[in-house]
Amino acid sequence: MGTEFTSTAMEYNIENLDKDVLIQLYKNILKPRMVEEKMLILLRQGKISKWFSGIGQEAIAVGVTMALNNDEYILPMHRNLGVFTSRGIPLHRLFGQWQGKASGFTKGRDRSFHFGTQAYKIVGMISHLGPQLGVADGIALASKLKNKNNVTAVFTGEGGTSEGDFHEALNVASVWQLPVLFCVENNGYGLSTPTSEQYNCENIADKGLGYGMESHIIDGNNIVEVYKKVSELAKSVRENPRPILLEFKTFRMRGHEEASGVKYVPKELMDAWAIKDPVLNFETFLRENNFLNNSENTTIKAEIIAEINKDLEIAFAEEAIVSNETNELNDVFQEFDYQIINYDNKLEEARFIDAISNGLKQSMEQHDDLVIMGQDIAEYGGAFKITQGFVEQFGKERVRNTPICESAIVETAMGLSIAGIKSVVEMQFADFVTSGFNPVVNYLAKSHYRWGQQADVVIRMPCGGGVSAGPFHSQTNEAWFTKTPGLKVVYPAFPYDAKGLLATAINDPNPVLFFEHKGLYRSTRQEVPTDYYTLPFGKASVIKEGNDVTIISYGAAVHWVLETLENNSDISADVIDLRTLQPLDTETLYTSVRKTGKVIILQEDSLFGGMASDISALIIEHCFEFLDAPVKRVASMETPIPFASQLEAQYLPKNKFEQELKLLLEY
Structure with missing residues (x-):
């Protein structure tokens, strides 16, 4: 039997794929299409509030998901229903999520695919799109640090590649050789803006050259090509960790979301892509080449319809969420069981800066996988020399110089937390947090409230005036963060407090902004315990x-x-x-x-x-x-x-x- 077959609009090279795999590919690409068709009916009936259609793009989500192992993280977008269904999430839980029911993943606090689930190793997007790219870096870094040989796949659209997060995440992944598959679904339009107004190069894949990164263009409507190529690359990345940029050429057959419509798309373009429908073409191929007969196909569709209807009944029968103020407030932060760690009576005079350095070092010893990241913090020891000598003691895997990219590094810290690793990020100056503001206030702060995921991150913030450093190095910007539910904000005035509170901040599984006044670094001295110890938050x-x-x-x-x-x-x-x-x-x-x-x-x-x-x-x-x-x-x-x-x-x-x-x- 030959291995290359022609269907209506595309060719399928099925070399080394047996019938069982082909049928599974078909079932997995068909299911999100049928679920979507049902959701569009429910949308018109007012039974769900919004829908972002992936019709026409299903082959990408399904092919990538099937190419990865179940213990490998995927970070999908709002058009990647096939990721969730291919990972086997019960439909009634997805339906509950879209209806704001308790059986969903966010307790009614977020909609659509804005959620994650550790049980299925899926981390959903936020509306700002770009941050998930850096989060994938963090998850991949954790895999590398733990020698797990896992791949992380993260999705974005061609519009998302215009964001700075895209540049930062790819740059970090390349510099650190992280095992990430950056999957760009190029469907021609960012909402209504065509690619000609998004970037000025022929292919997004061409950008890989600028990052020293391997890249590939894949037919995003060909399920076999997607599955085989991504499987091949994933296997290679597991053996030789590195990032790869993948551009999937595809098209969405419906609007950005249903209210948008598609009037801005030329009819001839819609017609051309309709011929390339990934589901219909693959079904035709399987039937024409005797991998699937009419009876088998009817049975597959009937089983999916039955599952949809059964799970919809479960979701519709579930009572609406009852608001509870206590539950809402309690879920803003991950519960933290503060442990009092006392010290003996040995005290030594220490400057404010020494207390912080010593406290950070002792926390690195307490938590043997704790990672610290920041600009110039390794051999140079940081702008204020707080981490001087750390590389010699802990190594460059745990004391990581970063490119100048505050946003991606905060996102990387979030990814480390998702993968179970604590981290400390040093902002060279607190003023520079503006370049990473979005992931701090929209990702770190909201993740636990949204889907129960802790953000085990401390951000050190050298701040304050009195040193004639001007408008960009002297701000004390704590009020930006005390306003944001989900963040803890610490601001010590004495060496004793700084050391003990820093230890608590690192132990706390919640995101902490730790402000360190630069004017105090070398001007304030105090007797400080030499031991590791903690001090409680919320006690003046x-x-x-x-x-x-x-x-x-x-x-x-x-x-x-x-x-x-x-x-x-x-x-x-x-x-x-x-x-x-x-x-x-x-x-x-x-x-x-x-x-x-x-x-x-x-x-x-x-x-x-x-x-x-x-x-x-x-x-x-x-x-x-x-x-x-x-x-x-x-x-x-x-x-x-x-x-x-x-x-x-x-x-x-x-x-x-x-x-x-x-x-x-x-x-």
């Missing part, structure tokens, strides 16, 4: 006690408070160092306010929208009857932070705090 430190006023602050501003009180020994004040901003220790705040009756809050950040505003509001709401004066906020000017020392001194609130404190006491 009462540094001084008094009766006249409650002073609340954090970070470098705490030291400004203490300096002011040293110069005004007649002022009797409670001084509260918050230490952690999320969670916030409101109990300690309220207890002090009820005692003193007056409150002043000092922050280094500019005033509007900062921590002081929310703390002020909380105190007014909960302690109003105890107040003897308005709550006073003191903060930096409402400008970006300037460079010149005299301008910076005017900007920062340090010099005006004393005056405002005395005015409050006189009220």
Whole structure:
């Protein structure tokens, strides 16, 4: 028997494929088509809210999924139903997901394919598209670190290749030789924008050359070609880990989503691709070449229809989700069983920077697979030399220099967490987090709430002014993250706290933004335990006690408070160092306010929208009857932070705090 057969519009080379494999390919490509056809009916009936059709593209999702082993992760898009059905997810759970039922994967909190499931090794996309490419890097890195010889496949569309995340993820994967198959489904349009307006090269695969990366163009409508080629490449990557860029030429026969329509597509183009329908062509091929007779085909379709109808009944019969405020709030964070780890009495004087370095090193020893990543952190030791000597002790696999690509590295950290590895990411300066803002606030922060996946990531944030570094190296931007549910925010002011809180941050399975004020690195010293120890989140430190006023602050501003009180020994004040901003220790705040009756809050950040505003509001709401004066906020000017020392001194609130404190006491 020959191995190459001609069907209506394409040829199938079935060399080395037996009948069982061909039939399984057919069943797997047929099933998502039939499910979709049913979903389109339900959409018109108002029984699901939205649908992103993959009709015309099924061969890619199915072929790639069947080419991978079941323990290998796949990161699909919203048009890749075939990934989910080929992995054997019960249809009633998918139907429940699309109807917002509890049997779905997100408890009604997200829709469509915006979910993941560790049971099936699938990690769904978020609407921002690009971040999943970097997440795939992290999963692949974990495979490499654990010597698992696994492949990770991640999907995007031709529109997604215009995002910076695409460049960053491919660059990191190439530099680190990560076993990732970057699968680009090129269906000609990003919503309505044609490829001619997306990129200016003939093929997306051509971009592989720029990354030093192998690339291939595959007929995305030919299920046999997809399955065989991806199987061959996956086998090769398992043996020789490296990234490969795959461009699948295909077409979607319906709109970006059903409300979009396809009026922007020329009719002749629709007609040309209709002839290349991946399901109908493969069915015709199997029947014409006696791999499938009419009776067998009828039986296969009847079984799929029966499964769809049966599972729809299950999904429709399920009660709608009942909202429960406690459940919603409890699912924002992964539960963390904080363990108190005490220390012996051996203390040594340490600078703020030494305490952080020592704490990080001891955490690397506590967690033998903990990975730290950042620009220049390996041999160079980091911009502030916090990781100096780490490479010699822990090796370059765990102490990883990164390209300048904050977004991809945060995403890689998320991928490591999905694969069970903790990581610490160093932002060279907290200001640079803007280049990785999306994955922090939309991926790390929301993953546990959305589908129960912890983001076991600590992001170290060297921040703050007083060092004449100007607008791009001196911001203290904690308020960007205290606003975002799902993130924990730590901001110590003393070496002792920094070391203990950093250990807790790394132990905590939730994403933590760990702010380190640069001005404190070498200016602040304290007796610090030499042992590894932890300190609890959500517990403020009462540094001084008094009766006249409650002073609340954090970070470098705490030291400004203490300096002011040293110069005004007649002022009797409670001084509260918050230490952690999320969670916030409101109990300690309220207890002090009820005692003193007056409150002043000092922050280094500019005033509007900062921590002081929310703390002020909380105190007014909960302690109003105890107040003897308005709550006073003191903060930096409402400008970006300037460079010149005299301008910076005017900007920062340090010099005006004393005056405002005395005015409050006189009220």
